Amino acid sequence: MHVPDGFLDAPTSAVTGVVAVAAVGVALVKARNELDDKTAPMAGLVAAFIFAVQMLNFPVGVGTSGHLMGGALAAVLVGPWTGLLCVSVVLLVQSLLFADGGITALGTNIVLMAVTTVLVGWLVFKLFQAVLPKRLSLVPVQAGLGALVSVPAAALVFVLLFAVGGNADVSLDKLTLVMVGVHTLIGIGEGVITFLAVGAILAVRPDLVYGARPLLEQRELVIKKSEVAA
Amino acid sequence: MSKVSTKWVVLGGLLVALVLAGVVSRFASSDPDGLTKVSQDQGFAHTERARDSLIGDYGSVTGVVGVLVVLAIAGGVTYAVRRRHPHSEQS
Numbered sequence: 316m317h318v319p320d321g322f323l324d325a326p327t328s329a330v331t332g333v334v335a336v337a338a339v340g341v342a343l344v345k346a347r348n349e350l351d352d353k354t355a356p357m358a359g360l361v362a363a364f365i366f367a368v369q370m371l372n373f374p375v376g377v378g379t380s381g382h383l384m385g386g387a388l389a390a391v392l393v394g395p396w397t398g399l400l401c402v403s404v405v406l407l408v409q410s411l412l413f414a415d416g417g418i419t420a421l422g423t424n425i426v427l428m429a430v431t432t433v434l435v436g437w438l439v440f441k442l443f444q445a446v447l448p449k450r451l452s453l454v455p456v457q458a459g460l461g462a463l464v465s466v467p468a469a470a471l472v473f474v475l476l477f478a479v480g481g482n483a484d485v486s487l488d489k490l491t492l493v494m495v496g497v498h499t500l501i502g503i504g505e506g507v508i509t510f511l512a513v514g515a516i517l518a519v520r521p522d523l524v525y526g527a528r529p530l531l532e533q534r535e536l537v538i539k540k541s542e543v544a545a
Numbered sequence: 546m547s548k549v550s551t552k553w554v555v556l557g558g559l560l561v562a563l564v565l566a567g568v569v570s571r572f573a574s575s576d577p578d579g580l581t582k583v584s585q586d587q588g589f590a591h592t593e594r595a596r597d598s599l600i601g602d603y604g605s606v607t608g609v610v611g612v613l614v615v616l617a618i619a620g621g622v623t624y625a626v627r628r629r630h631p632h633s634e635q636s
Contacts (some may be wrong), residue, residue: 355623367562371565371570371573397623412598412610413598469557482589493583
């Protein structure tokens with residue numbers, strides 16, 4: 316979904332630029348609480364992995380493709396604030412080195428693919444974590460569901476921005492329909508990839524999955540309590 | 546119970562990322578992505594101001610370079626802002 320230069324007018328791009336700078340600034344402060352000896356080494360890997368997987372466009376319908384955005388994946392693996400930083404670095408490198416996503420649109424792309432997908436992905440993940448049984452094996456499913464919802468959510472935010480500052484006169488109803496439609500299909504791919512990636516790390520080292528930590532801490536408490544009882 | 550060390554998880558994950566960017570990317574779909582296709586169909590593709598890529602299109606070599614650049618920047622930033630003493634509150 317990399318927005319190139321020109322799709323949105325200058326004022327809108329300036330506003331998304333300010334929002335992106337503010338979001339990254341807050342994330343730089345808040346990420347400190349998430350980054351400890353376990354998450355810090357993972358953060359670089361998560362960003363590098365998302366960059367690699369974003370190269371893998373998969374077909375969605377005829378003549379269209381989609382790729383991972385990665386916000387939900389990053390949030391679940393290393394925490395939402397660190398995740399926002401990871402995806403932002405990916406978008407920065409793609410824009411500067413590969414001209415994938417515009418320079419003036421960098422703020423827009425950070426708002427769409429870092430801020431929106433992390434926020435929505437993480438909230439939906441936490442929602443399902445609260446509602447579903449507290450089982451470690453469900454973490455990849457919850458992450459996948461967060462990922463699935465995060466992509467059409469980003470598409471909706473794009474439509475919103477286009478409604479405010481799009482450089483062309485198009486039917487917004489139609490734009491909403493096709494954007495959300497195609498990005499729901501892409502979201503399914505996002506969900507599957509996120510499910511697999513979180514599942515892989517969880518199988519090897521569940522303690523390296525940030526979103527699984529509340530469950531692990533709970534389990535430790537249960538074990539300690541039963542030891543005392545015995 | 547033997548636990549896979551964090552180092553090996555990171556190295557293993559990095560190897561996967563490099564193989565995906567360097568090899569698997571050759572099999573990626575070259576169709577336009579969701580937004581690009583929508584911009585063509587809905588008639589606003591012409592508003593794009595295209596520019597040249599600094600190191601060329603995504604390919605095996607540039608993909609691997611990209612992975613390493615992202616790793617260096619993201620790793621550097623998160624290393625710089627990490628908590629240095631996870632067990633002490635004042636640091």
